Amino acid sequence: MKALELRKMSNEELEQKLKDLKSELFNLRFQNAINQLENPMRIKAVKKDIARVQTVIVCKKNELTA
Numbered sequence: 331m332k333a334l335e336l337r338k339m340s341n342e343e344l345e346q347k348l349k350d351l352k353s354e355l356f357n358l359r360f361q362n363a364i365n366q367l368e369n370p371m372r373i374k375a376v377k378k379d380i381a382r383v384q385t386v387i388v389c390k391k392n393e394l395t396a
Contacts, residue, residue: 331379336386344390348383351376 355376361367
């Protein structure tokens with residue numbers, strides 16, 4: 331997921347995307363704990379996506395207050 335794609339999303343879409351990514355991360359961690367995870371690098375990718383979404387949310391909030 332690219333940051334440019336995220337910047338085009340509305341605040342509601344970003345919040346939903348964040349919720350979905352956190353849910354996916356929870357499921358990946360659960361699968362990893364019971365040794366059913368096929369691609370452990372997916373955890374790292376989802377964490378980075380969460381960070382990107384959170385960064386865009388904060389930037390948008392700062393633009394509104396400025």
